[in-house]
Amino acid sequence: MRLGRTLRVGRLAGLALAAGLAFRPPAPAGYAAAPDAGDTLRVRLAATREMERRGRAGLSGLVVGYLSPRGLPPISGAIALSDTGLMFRSTDGRYAITLPVVGPIRQSAEGRWRASAVSLAYVDDALGHPSYLFRVDGGVFETDTPGALMEVAAHPAWLDSLGSTHWRTDRALVDPANDPAVRALLDAIAGGAYADSLYAIFGHPERTVGVVGERGRAAGRLGEYVASRDSLALDPGRMASVDQLRHTLAHELAHRWQARAGTQLSMLWKGVPPIRDPKRYGYGSTSEQQAEAAAFAMHFLLVTAGSRDPASDAPRLDHYDLLVPGTRTLARYFAMQPAFREHPLRAVLTTGR
Numbered sequence: 001m002r003l004g005r006t007l008r009v010g011r012l013a014g015l016a017l018a019a020g021l022a023f024r025p026p027a028p029a030g031y032a033a034a035p036d037a038g039d040t041l042r043v044r045l046a047a048t049r050e051m052e053r054r055g056r057a058g059l060s061g062l063v064v065g066y067l068s069p070r071g072l073p074p075i076s077g078a079i080a081l082s083d084t085g086l087m088f089r090s091t092d093g094r095y096a097i098t099l100p101v102v103g104p105i106r107q108s109a110e111g112r113w114r115a116s117a118v119s120l121a122y123v124d125d126a127l128g129h130p131s132y133l134f135r136v137d138g139g140v141f142e143t144d145t146p147g148a149l150m151e152v153a154a155h156p157a158w159l160d161s162l163g164s165t166h167w168r169t170d171r172a173l174v175d176p177a178n179d180p181a182v183r184a185l186l187d188a189i190a191g192g193a194y195a196d197s198l199y200a201i202f203g204h205p206e207r208t209v210g211v212v213g214e215r216g217r218a219a220g221r222l223g224e225y226v227a228s229r230d231s232l233a234l235d236p237g238r239m240a241s242v243d244q245l246r247h248t249l250a251h252e253l254a255h256r257w258q259a260r261a262g263t264q265l266s267m268l269w270k271g272v273p274p275i276r277d278p279k280r281y282g283y284g285s286t287s288e289q290q291a292e293a294a295a296f297a298m299h300f301l302l303v304t305a306g307s308r309d310p311a312s313d314a315p316r317l318d319h320y321d322l323l324v325p326g327t328r329t330l331a332r333y334f335a336m337q338p339a340f341r342e343h344p345l346r347a348v349l350t351t352g353r
Contacts, residue, residue, distance in 0.1 A: 065143030066319045067136070069097070071281055072247055073299040074319045079141060081148050083162050086118070086136065099137040101152060102159050114160050120146075120153040124276065126322055133277070140277070142319060173245060176237025182211060185236050189245055197302060200339035202253040202294075203260065207231040209249075223248040225255040232256070247295055254294035258287065265290060268333055272326040282324060293326035300331050307344045314348045 061081050066074035067088050077090040079099075086099040103115035117137060124131045132146040134153055143149070152159070174181045189195060190209040205225075212235035216224050222244075224233045232252050239245050258265060269290065275283045282289035300320050307313040321328040334340060335349040347353055 061148040063141075063143055063147050063149045064145065065141055067139060067141050068323055069139040071139070072243065073296050074142065074316075074323060076316065076319075079136075079149065081152065086152075088141070099139075102155075102162055116153075116155050118149065118152045119155075120150065121277065121279070124322060126325075127318055131322060135279070140280070140323065142322065170240035173236050173239045173241060176235075182237055185245075186211070186234060189234075189236075189242075189249060194246055194302075195249060197339070198250055198253050198298060201298065201334055201337060202257040205230050205232045205253075205256060209234060211235060211237075223252040225252040225259075227256070227259040230256070247299075250295035250298050251291050254291040254298075255287075257294065258290055268329055269326065272329060275324060277323070280323065289324065289326060290330075292324045293330050294334075296320045296324050296327040297331035297334055300327065301334060301340055301343060301345075304345050305340075305343060310345045310348050314345055317349075 062078050063081065064078045066076050067079075067090075068074045075090050075095055077088055077095070080087045080089070081101075083101065085101055087096065088099060089096045100117040102117050106113050106115070119135045121133045121135050121140065124133060127144075129144055131142055131144050132150070134141045134143075134146070134149060141149070146153075174185050176182065186209050207230060210231060210233040212221055212224055212233045216233065217235060217238070222235050222238055225231070226233075232249075234245065234248055234252070236245050239248070269286075272293075274286070275289050275292075277283060282292040297320075300317055304310075304313045304316070317328050317331055320331075332349045335343055335346045340346060
């Protein structure tokens with residue numbers, strides 16, 4: 001692949017990958033806090049008392065941080081809080097989404113109840129200071145200045161008096177029963193410029209990209225890579241966005257590279273801690289964490305391929321690595337490959353200068 005094309009692909013892919021869903025089925029809302037979040041309960045109890053004193057007037061403000069929408073790599077931006085929802089807008093203004101403050105009213109044998117739309121998952125000190133990670137509508141929002149978001153996560157009693165909201169329903173990217181449309185979409189994604197960028201690092205499978213079979217669907221898989229046949233399959237009929245499809249492709253191609261560079265990857269992986277978040281894909285599986293880290297690393301390199309300020313953009317990688325440890329390691333390794341030899345962050349990533 002020509003270098004010029006690679007960097008052009010990076011700029012285009014950076015815009016397209018700014019939002020989307022995780023490559024596995026969306027996780028349900030209302031996650032429980034991580035069991036090792038030792039200080040979380042004390043912080044939330046204190047926030048609850050303060051919130052009760054302040055009431056609905058406390059539901060305001062702007063919280064700066066990074067949103068990982070349903071498992072995808074983080075997007076820098078800010079959440080504006082109000083009693084009508086949490087509006088997240090990316091720093092570059094290209095992505096915006098409204099997240100619910102509280103779930104819809106439900107009825108059960110015990111009476112009426114509402115699920116939490118915002119909860120504190122855990123606090124992480126990996127970046128040298130406390131980073132607060134919140135569950136928000138199936139995604140994760142990370143910030144070091146939680147402000148009023150901490151109060152919302154405490155779910156004060158008055159929060160249940162807000163107007164009823166409903167969880168978003170995602171539309172399928174393509175009708176799974178429309179075989180020609182599914183095939184056309186797969187051909188477009190596998191033969192496009194974005195895929196060329198991935199092939200430059202992970203290699204190209206021998207077989208044409210296929211569709212996940214019934215057994216894979218029954219197992220909940222949106223993508224599969226079979227090393228013995230060097231074949232890759234995707235299921236766009238159960239995805240909600242092109243971004244989700246692209247992330248799935250990157251993850252499965254990373255498994256291809258993993259199968260062929262096992263020894264090298266083992267050396268690179270020394271000292272990489274496991275994923276801490278029990279709800280993030282790859283938790284408890286080194287193989288899946290490595291594939292996710294590879295997909296995250298490629299995302300970072302592509303979205304920063306047009307960077308005009310490498311010194312400012314490089315620290316963004318810390319937030320990728322916070323969610324999926326190993327991302328920094330693989331981003332540095334990929335940056336040394338010929339496909340990225342003129343990447344603006346190459347020197348920063350590989351030499352620290």
